[in-house]
Amino acid sequence: MQNHPLPRLDETPELRAALLKHCRLQPGDVWQDPMGRHRVGCLDASYSEEVVRLMNGRSATLAIHDPPYNLAAFERRSVSEFVDWCCKWVSNTDSVLGPDASLYVWMGADQTEGFQPLPDFMVMMRETNFRPRSFITMRNQRGYGTQKNWMAVRQELLYYVKGSPAFNVEAEYTNIPKILRGYYKEVNGAVTENLERSKSENIRAGNVWVDIQQVFYRMEENVNGCYAQKPLKSCERIICASSNPGDVIIDFFAHSGSTLLAAEILGRCCVTTDIDPLYCEITIRRLERFRRTRKTGWQNSNPFASEIAQDPELRRFLTGEDTQKDVAPVTNRQQQPLQQQLLFT
Numbered sequence: 001m002q003n004h005p006l007p008r009l010d011e012t013p014e015l016r017a018a019l020l021k022h023c024r025l026q027p028g029d030v031w032q033d034p035m036g037r038h039r040v041g042c043l044d045a046s047y048s049e050e051v052v053r054l055m056n057g058r059s060a061t062l063a064i065h066d067p068p069y070n071l072a073a074f075e076r077r078s079v080s081e082f083v084d085w086c087c088k089w090v091s092n093t094d095s096v097l098g099p100d101a102s103l104y105v106w107m108g109a110d111q112t113e114g115f116q117p118l119p120d121f122m123v124m125m126r127e128t129n130f131r132p133r134s135f136i137t138m139r140n141q142r143g144y145g146t147q148k149n150w151m152a153v154r155q156e157l158l159y160y161v162k163g164s165p166a167f168n169v170e171a172e173y174t175n176i177p178k179i180l181r182g183y184y185k186e187v188n189g190a191v192t193e194n195l196e197r198s199k200s201e202n203i204r205a206g207n208v209w210v211d212i213q214q215v216f217y218r219m220e221e222n223v224n225g226c227y228a229q230k231p232l233k234s235c236e237r238i239i240c241a242s243s244n245p246g247d248v249i250i251d252f253f254a255h256s257g258s259t260l261l262a263a264e265i266l267g268r269c270c271v272t273t274d275i276d277p278l279y280c281e282i283t284i285r286r287l288e289r290f291r292r293t294r295k296t297g298w299q300n301s302n303p304f305a306s307e308i309a310q311d312p313e314l315r316r317f318l319t320g321e322d323t324q325k326d327v328a329p330v331t332n333r334q335q336q337p338l339q340q341q342l343l344f345t
């Protein structure tokens, strides 16, 4: 089957329209995993009644949320409107988490606009039932380049808890060996070096994660068509640290379904939602494909490859190829972003 990499699906209205008819969820629908573990809703996370329906009576021990950050990928709002919106889904999260639970939120800071919305979100969180535990930075390998400033390579992750949830410290260890010697300390009368005292030969991730590869097109886990995919390794670290096998995890902004897939791999149940039927479909297909093939994404392919192979209209959107003589070719303006994408393969 020929490879047709997908462009960002939120920015290509014609392609979106053509793909929507292949999505099994409509707004308001919920998909129940036939194996009884996960649920995927096409629901708005800020509506409490929709979240209650999504949960279907289940309560969760961990929430991992990655909302749109009030930047380009989102219908732009004022900072206070954005924070009011966040307040709603945080409150919905609180109501479906058990008494001892953890909440992780990825949140961006726009350095060209007062670093919004990260600090505004943090201040809002002080009025909730959640207590802050850590402020983690994950380092991206690539950033948006500039010759006049430090290259932006950080992603911020806020960690909150309510009650006293478990924290499994083994999850903190990276594959990076400890190389620093020194830091001598007397223990029971004997002077010991730090490597003798430590529990592992590897360093702990701490609150600056430098060991996680940002997802890019050559990785197996890459999902063509998604623009904000988090690495599975980051989901797995959070899940291992803050949940136990069999626990229910929620993610209100599914997108490529990374949290759901990590939950599947680690024996947890995931209840997730996305407001966009296209991303709900991708999330479900990613799980189904993993169960069939053990592949975690679509390197050299895409989630709608079989529909594209059968549908000349879809192929025409992606390649500009004139598959039907009586159909007018797409204009240069329409083709350009798609062809730019093809260059990256």
Ligand SMILES: C[S@@+](CC[C@H](N)C(=O)[O-])C[C@H]1O[C@@H](n2cnc3c(N)ncnc32)[C@H](O)[C@@H]1O
Binding pocket: 043, 044, 045, 046, 066, 067, 068, 226, 228, 229, 230, 231, 252, 253, 254, 255, 256, 257, 258, 259, 273, 274, 275, 276, 279
């Ligand atoms: C930054 S992406 C999440 C990325 C995800 N963590 C991943 O690894 O693929 C944000 C997602 O939130 C969805 N979204 C935006 N507003 C929403 C809402 N009110 N309720 C549910 N989902 C929403 C968008 O469609 C988008 O797919």
